[in-house]
Amino acid sequence: MKKVLVAGASGYLGRYVASEFKARGFSVRALVRTPEKLASEGPNLEPAIADIVDEVFTGDATDRASLKNASRGVDxxxxxxxxxxxxDNVTSEEIDHLGNKALLEDALLHGVExxxxxxxxxxxxxxxxxVVxxxxDFVADLKASGMPxxxxxxxxxxxxxxxxxxxARSGHMFMLGDGENRVNPIHGADLAKVCVDAAEKGGDEKEIGVGGPDTFTFNETVTMAFEALGKKPWITHIPMWVGDAALFVTGFFNKGLAGVMSFAVTVSRLDTVAPATGTHRLVDFFRDLAAKNATKR
Ligand SMILES: NC(=O)c1ccc[n+]([C@@H]2O[C@H](COP(=O)([O-])OP(=O)(O)OC[C@H]3O[C@@H](n4cnc5c(N)ncnc54)[C@H](OP(=O)(O)O)[C@@H]3O)[C@@H](O)[C@H]2O)c1
Incomplete structure (x- = not known):
């Protein structure tokens, strides 16, 4: 039986990927910093996976020594x-680049496929x-490493x-820009299939762009969220320059928040439409969230 290390297994995508590997017969080692999180459903309906995970490896990317041997015995x-x-006091460079680089070095040491x-x-x-x-920077390290x-x-x-x-649940949405840029968002379960296919394939396809089956403008997406909640859409559009100014000011006192905001501001300006795959529909996701919201009240 092949073994996979899933780093980020407690997050939205990681839970679906761990489940998909397990369903395809892999032994799953989950790398997480808080193992207890695996026992309960995530905030966006991503499943609890404590019962399907074979091993838990506890490590934190801010303490790179703790990632040592995460890949021992892994394919x-x-x-x-x-x-x-x-x-607080953590940057994308530390986690996304250097944390993953430490994982890559460990994987090279242990002969990962x-x-x-x-x-x-x-x-x-x-x-x-x-963050991008x-x-x-990590992708460049990965390509240079010789690792398939x-x-x-x-x-x-x-x-x-x-x-x-x-x-939308709060009743009012502030949206940056005119909301007419388009995106085809993807459900974690649909994306997980693409990820595990990439692991199982021979290796020709090295760069895989992927999105979900339906393309919407941001305005359509938010309207759909209001409708799932049975609320009248109330959207206030904010000029992009206000977002830029807020980002500039935030950068002085909270670099972490500014980093996350900067991604949101940039994405609001672009169409993000990738080759479509999957079967999960955003309207159903919003309805499921609305149903969960109703039972919590
Ligand atoms: N969300 C999107 O729309 C989107 C789109 C394209 C690409 N991506 C990328 O896809 C990846 C996964 O996204 P996601 O939405 O699934 O994110 P997520 O739910 O926030 O999951 C991120 C995972 O990384 C773990 N992590 C964070 N800091 C860590 C640390 N210091 N040490 C060890 N683990 C740490 C988290 O652990 P905890 O549970 O302990 O926090 C979690 O398991 C990210 O790299 C993201 O940039 C996301």
Missing amino acids: IVFSCMGLTKPQ KFIYISVYNAENMLDVD KAHE YAVVRPTGFFSDMGMFFSM
């Missing part, structure tokens, strides 16, 4: 370990964003659209 490394929310990494779609147009640069690899480049995840849902 495939999959990493979606990354900084997606601001953490293939390394699958999640970066972002359209990265070449966003290299001035810290950190992803791509695949880089999966997804559009926005359904979990990101979950942020729109949270704002």
